[in-house]
Amino acid sequence: MQQQTHQPPATAHWFAVFSLFMGVTSLISAEFVPISLLTPIAKSLNITEGMAGQTVSAVGIFAVIASLFLSSVAKTTNRRTVLLIMSAMLIGANTLIAFAPNYILLLIGRCILGLCVGSFWSLASAVTIQLVPEKDISRALSIVYAGVSVATIISLPLASYLGNIIGWRSIFLLTALLGVAAFICQLLTLPALPAQADSNFKQMLLLLKQPWVATGMLATIFSYGGYHIFFTYLRPFLQHTLALPANTLSILLLIFGSGNFAGTIVAGWIMHKHFKPAMIISHIILFILAVTLLFSHNNQATESALIIAWGFMFGFLPVGWSTWIAITLANKAEIMGGLSVAAIQFAIGLAAAIGGIIYDHQGIQGIFLSSALIFIAALLLIKISFAQYTRTTAKPFS
Structure with a gap:
């Protein structure tokens, strides 16, 4: 399969990178805000x-x-235009949700938001790669995906x-206003961003025929699944198992999100020069944290510190997998981004569903055990994917 060579810019468009950070923050905030508001909405x-x-x-x-x-749908449409349309739709979706008089309109608004999240998110890595020189890619990705951490806090x-x-x-309405700020920032700073050639569903299927890509996507599912099977039930754990007071719980969640933000930034500095060891070690640490939580005895101070460390280490996952795309298939980053988002969203949904069954029958200890086992599987798949890539391309990871 012939691939076009990716030509990075000579100078970095850092304001444009920041506009993508704003977009990710507004989108992911809007996606997960209902988790904190289920009771009043209902x-x-x-x-x-x-x-x-x-x-x-x-x-x-x-x-x-x-x-x-x-x-496949957007084909040759300039990616700047696509991103601006998605940001405008985000504003409309959140406004519709804010004024929804019934459940049906609320659900319609959320479905529109889902289209925005999937579209913007799948383009984020590819666009970032077009905005900065190769030496700055990991740092730029860490800035963009720090939006996930800030969204966790929001x-x-x-x-x-x-x-x-x-x-x-x-x-x-506040998330809609955040979307307005992101839209204005993107309008003012994003340059023209031509679509990558051969970005369609058929090319996705062809990529998946390469063993290292298919294994990498499976590793992505396990990687995010290992994190989200616990993250989904983080609040019940803090509230019921650790019996934290409401104020303490809110403060810990704030520190958790801040730790996540710090981990994302640190990952951006490390991944560029030490990608392979950083990916492997980060998953080993997440496994160790899950096992430690499994055998701890509900000590508030100890487990709170472990939770903060868990949030910090999650910062390595979005930066790591985005860097993996940048290293292996920068010229196919759009379709790889689409595959990656599909894998991540599938992992989040599956982890929540399976985690719910485990939590109901085995409690939080079952969640910790499952998380540890999933991270072991992710680690093995990562190593297999790296080995397959080296055999296929004769280009070892650094």
Whole structure:
């Protein structure tokens, strides 16, 4: 399969990179805000909390669809235009959700948001690679994906706190305003971004025929699954198992998100020069943290410190997998980004579903054990994928 050579720019467009950070922050915040607001949403619309929770699942489903088919639908459309359209749709979706008089309109707004999340997210890595020289790619990716960490802070402790004061509808209006800021920033800073050649669904399938790509996608699913099987049930663990007071819980969630942000930035500095060892060691540490939590005895101070470390280490996952794409297939980053987003969203949904069954039958200890086993599987798949890549291309990872 013939591939075009990726030509990075001579100078970095850092303001444009920051605009992508703003976009990721606004999108992921909007995706996960309902986690903190399920009860008031359900009460306001006279629905069950389970029905309110399906609004999170709806985003994931439509994000997968968008990530797989965006390249085929948009084809030659300038990626700057696509990103601006998605940011504008985000504003509209959150505004619709904020004023939704019933569950159906709420769900429609969330489905639109899912299209925005999948489209923007699948292009984020490819666009970032076009904005900076090769030596700055890992650092730029860490800035963009730091938006996930900031979104964690916004959607968990901050949304929960403000929701009690100004109501859940006002929270969605605030996320719409955040989207407005992202849109303006992108409008002013993003240069023209031509679509990559041969970015379509057929090319995705051809890529997956390469063993190291298929194994890498499977490793991505296990990597994110190992994290999210616990992250999904983090709040019940802190609230019920550790019995943290409400104020302490909110502060710990804030520190958790801040640790996640710090981990993302640190990962950006490390991944460029030490990608292979950083990927392997980060998964080993996450495995060790899961095992340590499994055998700890509900000591608030110890387990709180482990939770913060868990948040810090998660920062290595989005930066690491995005760097993997940049190293291996920079000229196919759009379709690889689509595959990656589909894998990540699938992992999040599957982890939440399987984790729910495990949590109901085995409690939090079953969650920790499952997380540890999943990270072992992820680690093995990562090593296999790296070996397959080296055999196929004769280019070892550094």
